[in-house]
Amino acid sequence: MALDARTVTVNLAELTEHLGCALCHGILRDAHTIPDCLHSFCKSCIYRHFLVKGSCICPKCNKALSPRPIATLITDQKLQEVVDRIFPEFKEQEAILEKEFYAKNNFKLREESGEPTDGANGSSTSPVASSRGRSKASTPTKKSHSVKPVGSGGILSCTRQFTIEVYPQETNARALPSLQFPFMQVNGNFKMFELRKLIRKRLKLPDEVQLEMACMGATVGPELSVHFIQRTIWKLQNQKEPLVLHYRRATS
Known part of the structure; x- marks a missing residue:
C-alpha cells in the first residue's frame, strides 16, 4: 500500500538523539539550551549538573563554558513544543505522575496564576x-x-x-x-x-x-x-x- 504523500517515516532512534537528554537519557522535559554549543537538556538535569557537581563544561561535548554557565541557559520553548508534538504520551504521563506527586506530598496544584500578595x-x-x-x-x-x-x-x-x-x-x-x-x-x-x-x-x-x-x-x-x-x-x-x-x- 502506498504511503500518503503527507506521511513521513522517521527512525525513532534518530529523533531521540536530538530530542533526548544526554544526562538522564530520557525525552526532554522543560528543555534548556546551552548557548555556547546549542546542546539541550532537561532543566532539572542540567541544573543539577551545574549546581551539585559544580561543573562548567557541557556534559555532552565537554566544551568549557563561562564561570557561571547556569546564568546563560536559555529556556527552549520551541524545542519543547516539538518534543510534545512528537511524543504527546510522555507529556500526558508526566501530568499524571505530577498529580500523584502533589497528592503524595500534600501539595495543591492551583489553577490560578498571578503574583503573591503576602509581601x-x-x-x-x-x-x-x-x-x-x-x-x-x-x-x-x-x-x-x-x-x-x-x-x-x-x-x-x-x-x-x-x-x-x-x-x-x-x-x-x-x-x-x-x-x-x-x-x-x-x-x-x-x-x-x-x-x-x-x-x-x-x-x-x-x-x-x-x-x-x-x-x-x-x-x-x-x-x-x-x-x-x-x-x-x-x-x-x-x-x-x-x-x-x-x-x-x-x-x-
Missing part, C-alpha cells in the same frame, strides 16, 4: 530562635503546602514555609559579620537576590561590598529560590532541614 515577591522573613539547641516550641509547625504556576513560563512556585540558617562563610580576614538572627522563616519562592538584599540591610554593608550566596560550598545564582535549592543541592546530599546557606564576598 515582596511572595516572600516573608521572620527571625527564629538563634540557637541550634532550640526547643520544639520554637520549631515552626507544619503548614499546608501549595504549588501554583507563576507567569507565562508555567514555572511552578512553592508557597511552603522553610526555616533556613544563614551564616558568613569565610573564617579569615575577609569574613563578613554574623547576623544577629541567623535563623529565618521564609517562603519557598524566596530568591537568593532577595536574601542578599536582606543580609546587606541587616549588616549595613557599604555598596562596594558585593555578596554571593553558597550552599554546601557551591555558589548558587541570585535567581534560584529556597525551594529549588532545598530539593536539589540540599536534598540530593541527604541533608535534613533546616537548609543552611552561607554568604560571602563575591569573587571577581
Whole structure:
C-alpha cells in the first residue's frame, strides 16, 4: 500500500538523539539550551549538573563554558513544543505522575496564576530562635503546602514555609559579620537576590561590598529560590532541614 504523500517515516532512534537528554537519557522535559554549543537538556538535569557537581563544561561535548554557565541557559520553548508534538504520551504521563506527586506530598496544584500578595515577591522573613539547641516550641509547625504556576513560563512556585540558617562563610580576614538572627522563616519562592538584599540591610554593608550566596560550598545564582535549592543541592546530599546557606564576598 502506498504511503500518503503527507506521511513521513522517521527512525525513532534518530529523533531521540536530538530530542533526548544526554544526562538522564530520557525525552526532554522543560528543555534548556546551552548557548555556547546549542546542546539541550532537561532543566532539572542540567541544573543539577551545574549546581551539585559544580561543573562548567557541557556534559555532552565537554566544551568549557563561562564561570557561571547556569546564568546563560536559555529556556527552549520551541524545542519543547516539538518534543510534545512528537511524543504527546510522555507529556500526558508526566501530568499524571505530577498529580500523584502533589497528592503524595500534600501539595495543591492551583489553577490560578498571578503574583503573591503576602509581601515582596511572595516572600516573608521572620527571625527564629538563634540557637541550634532550640526547643520544639520554637520549631515552626507544619503548614499546608501549595504549588501554583507563576507567569507565562508555567514555572511552578512553592508557597511552603522553610526555616533556613544563614551564616558568613569565610573564617579569615575577609569574613563578613554574623547576623544577629541567623535563623529565618521564609517562603519557598524566596530568591537568593532577595536574601542578599536582606543580609546587606541587616549588616549595613557599604555598596562596594558585593555578596554571593553558597550552599554546601557551591555558589548558587541570585535567581534560584529556597525551594529549588532545598530539593536539589540540599536534598540530593541527604541533608535534613533546616537548609543552611552561607554568604560571602563575591569573587571577581
